[in-house]
Amino acid sequence: DKAGYKHFMAKEIAQQPTVLAEALGAYLKGDEIVLPSPGLDFTEVDRLVLVACGTAYYACLTAKYWFEKLARIPVEVDIASEFRYREPPVTKGTVALFVSQSGETADTLAALRYCAGRADRIASVVNVETSTIARESDLALPIHAGVEVGVASTKAFTCQLNVLLLLAIKAAEARGRMAAAEKSELLAQLRALPGLFNAALDRDGAIAEAARKISEARDVLFLGRGMMYPLALEGALKLKEISYIHAEAYASGELKHGPIALIDKSVPVIVMAPRDGLFDKTVSNMQEVMARGGKVCLISDARGIEEAGDGIWQSIPLPDVDERLAPLLYALPAQLLAYHAAIAKGTDVDQPRNLAKSVTVE
Numbered sequence: 001d002k003a004g005y006k007h008f009m010a011k012e013i014a015q016q017p018t019v020l021a022e023a024l025g026a027y028l029k030g031d032e033i034v035l036p037s038p039g040l041d042f043t044e045v046d047r048l049v050l051v052a053c054g055t056a057y058y059a060c061l062t063a064k065y066w067f068e069k070l071a072r073i074p075v076e077v078d079i080a081s082e083f084r085y086r087e088p089p090v091t092k093g094t095v096a097l098f099v100s101q102s103g104e105t106a107d108t109l110a111a112l113r114y115c116a117g118r119a120d121r122i123a124s125v126v127n128v129e130t131s132t133i134a135r136e137s138d139l140a141l142p143i144h145a146g147v148e149v150g151v152a153s154t155k156a157f158t159c160q161l162n163v164l165l166l167l168a169i170k171a172a173e174a175r176g177r178m179a180a181a182e183k184s185e186l187l188a189q190l191r192a193l194p195g196l197f198n199a200a201l202d203r204d205g206a207i208a209e210a211a212r213k214i215s216e217a218r219d220v221l222f223l224g225r226g227m228m229y230p231l232a233l234e235g236a237l238k239l240k241e242i243s244y245i246h247a248e249a250y251a252s253g254e255l256k257h258g259p260i261a262l263i264d265k266s267v268p269v270i271v272m273a274p275r276d277g278l279f280d281k282t283v284s285n286m287q288e289v290m291a292r293g294g295k296v297c298l299i300s301d302a303r304g305i306e307e308a309g310d311g312i313w314q315s316i317p318l319p320d321v322d323e324r325l326a327p328l329l330y331a332l333p334a335q336l337l338a339y340h341a342a343i344a345k346g347t348d349v350d351q352p353r354n355l356a357k358s359v360t361v362e
């Protein structure tokens, strides 16, 4: 049931503040992060291997920043269909973590089975708790997103990020990398995030307007730096999937190594850039784009938009957010841009052509 929304995707996007708050409730006892049994002892982990497909893979790419930055654990991230056939060495001290909404994705399951008996522990982050991937894991972590019907993953992505961040915080704490006060402060920010999501949902009108203009383009570029790079990849995937507009994502710093050749007035460039420590670098990338006649759509906070100066084609203002949590909040405009672009193009939002919700074939 669409609960009054035109599409499941719209409903599921709007549900994010609620399901994220519920998921936090399920994992937090005060400031203690409680994992389902048998838990995970991060003091003994030398290396994490994160494996998934599609949007879940982008959640893993984001989590790499968290695990490395907060917990100083070396992390390898791979696409399941590449990982499994490469037969990489999986050494002692490795925890292999598989992220899957459905828990039935064939390549992710095959990668899990490859790691079973090789890695110290098999963990998974799943939405369907009765799924094969959950059952074959030593430790299955539910994301508590509720049933996701729209083929394009939305709330499952942010709920995956939420659990992966909690895991990274737990790892940081266990490894003596995060003091109690810092953890408490970060968890407080995380608890405030559903409120920021609601404020960002109020910007739907501005996002829809930008999306209508973007929907006229044949090709779109997404740029992001640091944790915003995986988000740019996710934004491009969403747009391709449901509006059929060709979109590509690059790490902002890669622009001058090739893709800048594509820039002209017909290619909108969507820049995801909260005002974080890397913002100035991204501003100079935007200037390079604008100097070549490129049209920049900037997604940032009010100060970021102000500091970016004149010449921005479209801007989407989001509430200020702790930079460590920005990937969760910035997923929302990425989803809504794709949604409204699809509406403008008249495509089938919930059932895009050629796609299935669960990919159980190789």
Ligand code: F6R
Pocket: 053, 054, 055, 056, 057, 099, 100, 101, 102, 103, 104, 105, 108, 151, 152, 153, 154, 237, 238, 241, 357, 358, 359
């Ligand atoms: C994109 C999307 C897909 C899935 C991918 C993995 O919107 O939904 O890219 O993320 O097929 O599916 P799961 O998470 O079920 O393993």
